[in-house]
Amino acid sequence: MTPAAGAPAKFHDISLRVSYGDTDKAGVVYYANYLRYFERGRTELLRSLGVSYRDLEIEHGIVMPVVEASCRYLAPCRYDDLVVVRSWISALEAASLTVRNEVFIRENDDLSKVAEGFTRHAVLNSLWRPTRIPEDVRRRLSGEGG
Amino acid sequence: MTPAAGAPAKFHDISLRVSYGDTDKAGVVYYANYLRYFERGRTELLRSLGVSYRDLEIEHGIVMPVVEASCRYLAPCRYDDLVVVRSWISALEAASLTVRNEVFIRENDDLSKVAEGFTRHAVLNSLWRPTRIPEDVRRRLSGEGG
Amino acid sequence: MTPAAGAPAKFHDISLRVSYGDTDKAGVVYYANYLRYFERGRTELLRSLGVSYRDLEIEHGIVMPVVEASCRYLAPCRYDDLVVVRSWISALEAASLTVRNEVFIRENDDLSKVAEGFTRHAVLNSLWRPTRIPEDVRRRLSGEGG
Amino acid sequence: MTPAAGAPAKFHDISLRVSYGDTDKAGVVYYANYLRYFERGRTELLRSLGVSYRDLEIEHGIVMPVVEASCRYLAPCRYDDLVVVRSWISALEAASLTVRNEVFIRENDDLSKVAEGFTRHAVLNSLWRPTRIPEDVRRRLSGEGG
Numbered sequence: 001m002t003p004a005a006g007a008p009a010k011f012h013d014i015s016l017r018v019s020y021g022d023t024d025k026a027g028v029v030y031y032a033n034y035l036r037y038f039e040r041g042r043t044e045l046l047r048s049l050g051v052s053y054r055d056l057e058i059e060h061g062i063v064m065p066v067v068e069a070s071c072r073y074l075a076p077c078r079y080d081d082l083v084v085v086r087s088w089i090s091a092l093e094a095a096s097l098t099v100r101n102e103v104f105i106r107e108n109d110d111l112s113k114v115a116e117g118f119t120r121h122a123v124l125n126s127l128w129r130p131t132r133i134p135e136d137v138r139r140r141l142s143g144e145g146g
Numbered sequence: 147m148t149p150a151a152g153a154p155a156k157f158h159d160i161s162l163r164v165s166y167g168d169t170d171k172a173g174v175v176y177y178a179n180y181l182r183y184f185e186r187g188r189t190e191l192l193r194s195l196g197v198s199y200r201d202l203e204i205e206h207g208i209v210m211p212v213v214e215a216s217c218r219y220l221a222p223c224r225y226d227d228l229v230v231v232r233s234w235i236s237a238l239e240a241a242s243l244t245v246r247n248e249v250f251i252r253e254n255d256d257l258s259k260v261a262e263g264f265t266r267h268a269v270l271n272s273l274w275r276p277t278r279i280p281e282d283v284r285r286r287l288s289g290e291g292g
Numbered sequence: 293m294t295p296a297a298g299a300p301a302k303f304h305d306i307s308l309r310v311s312y313g314d315t316d317k318a319g320v321v322y323y324a325n326y327l328r329y330f331e332r333g334r335t336e337l338l339r340s341l342g343v344s345y346r347d348l349e350i351e352h353g354i355v356m357p358v359v360e361a362s363c364r365y366l367a368p369c370r371y372d373d374l375v376v377v378r379s380w381i382s383a384l385e386a387a388s389l390t391v392r393n394e395v396f397i398r399e400n401d402d403l404s405k406v407a408e409g410f411t412r413h414a415v416l417n418s419l420w421r422p423t424r425i426p427e428d429v430r431r432r433l434s435g436e437g438g
Numbered sequence: 439m440t441p442a443a444g445a446p447a448k449f450h451d452i453s454l455r456v457s458y459g460d461t462d463k464a465g466v467v468y469y470a471n472y473l474r475y476f477e478r479g480r481t482e483l484l485r486s487l488g489v490s491y492r493d494l495e496i497e498h499g500i501v502m503p504v505v506e507a508s509c510r511y512l513a514p515c516r517y518d519d520l521v522v523v524r525s526w527i528s529a530l531e532a533a534s535l536t537v538r539n540e541v542f543i544r545e546n547d548d549l550s551k552v553a554e555g556f557t558r559h560a561v562l563n564s565l566w567r568p569t570r571i572p573e574d575v576r577r578r579l580s581g582e583g584g
Binding site (some may be wrong): 181209214 | 469503504509514557
């Protein structure tokens with residue numbers, strides 16, 4: 001699969017099935033649930049870069065709450081659709097982070113984009129004060145391994 | 147309003163509107179969301195008895211996780227229906243509590259029952275060990291005020 | 293209550309309690325759930341203008357799916373907080389509509405803003421094709437009653 | 439993996455990660471979300487038996503709403519836990535169906551049970567009237583292939 005225009009090399013894809021509980025009476029995925037899909041995508045993006053968000057919280061005492069979220073809905077997703085959530089880090093600053101997402105319906109080998117958006121995260125310590133991303137975490141997030 | 151058969155005198159009713167996000171593609175409230183309605187009902191039941199569940203957690207260090215939940219679905223609820231959630235304490239033991247719920251659609255002054263069920267709760271201290279309900283809380287829950 | 297700076301006269305407020313199910317392990321309202329709060333706010337905004345969204349769908353065959361949603365998170369909301377969701381129509385075009393939202397925590401008579409955002413909606417007929425907002429609906433939405 | 443005591447040979451397992459949005463302020467999976475896990479489990483159970491629930495609705499005009507749901511919570515599940523949802527058909531009658539579920543946390547090769555329950559479903563036609571399960575579907579559900 002080649003990345004969509006605008007998606008950098010370092011994206012990560014997860015697949016998921018649209019469940020009944022994700023849909024609403026219009027027969028399509030309820031708009032708030034795309035943010036849940038985004039979350040599942042970015043957790044696995046971090047894991048693919050060697051960063052467990054759970055361990056970040058437990059071991060480093062770091063939380064990364066969402067300070068802004070945005071989504072554009074291009075086409076509906078329906079029950080039982082096989083969906084691909086693509087995620088990549090589009091900005092990595094001293095004490096913040098932006099993850100971009102694209103959502104596709106997969107049919108056979110074709111991906112058709114149905115939504116795109118981003119979440120911007122503050123990086124906070126256990127007192128919910130802004131803090132710098134630890135150096136080894138930053139190295140992994142920027143794709144320099146570690 | 148007279149209580150439904152089987153409902154004791156000490157019930158508490160809340161009203162809520164079915165939102166779009168509560169429904170699923172069948173056009174009715176998704177079955178898991180009734181447990182969310184139950185939660186909203188029992189929080190307000192406790193408050194009506196003079197017990198804030200938030201304060202229980204903060205001041206008494208007590209949590210009351212659900213150890214069993216059950217619901218029977220009698221008829222569908224639809225988007226924008228005005229729903230009444232009725233809640234009462236049906237059992238109050240040393241370190242556990244059962245709350246029963248009934249859910250009605252309200253049309254004009256008529257209530258038609260659409261679901262009923264219960265949640266059973268353990269009473270745990272801050273170490274998640276079973277603990278007795280504090281005496282002043284028990285008095286309130288049993289309707290003896292305080 | 294005077295409107296916040298930037299909020300026009302024609303806003304509508306609803307109150308709701310943060311439920312346990314709205315929170316996440318950080319102890320605050322999960323970010324996707326603000327979009328559910330927005331939905332509840334805009335449904336009641338429409339109702340306050342004399343427009344039932346349910347009837348729009350049933351009687352006019354019109355759906356207004358979200359084509360873009362955005363939220364900025366300014367401060368956390370916690371379990372049992374009393375929340376005010378403020379909503380107003382900020383743009384009304386031929387076949388689209390934008391609703392802005394602000395979310396406040398209410399303590400006594402004080403409102404402190406915790407989030408703000410918007411949803412943009414397409415106006416579609418029963419075939420999901422763009423369609424003009426019916427004239428009597430438009431009149432109501434623009435606050436000219438009806 | 440050998441089936442848990444009481445689980446018949448014909449069970450089906452799915453794996454999923456607990457997401458942030460599944461948890462609540464107690465740091466564990468919110469109780470209503472187990473019913474969402476049950477749904478994902480039983481959809482894949484049906485698929486493993488050669489029955490697509492989506493096609494049942496579309497091609498046969500059949501819906502299978504939940505008429506009763508029950509869950510016992512034995513131990514908490516936490517964020518990022520790897521969870522196994524086990525599902526099997528425990529009763530198959532003329533116009534109804536019962537699916538049992540068990541939820542496990544998987545650590546290495548160990549499964550520890552955290553919840554168990556069931557959903558009972560009516561089988562309805564497109565008019566929401568009870569109807570017999572079509573013979574070819576029944577054959578698949580009873581494990582006789584087709």
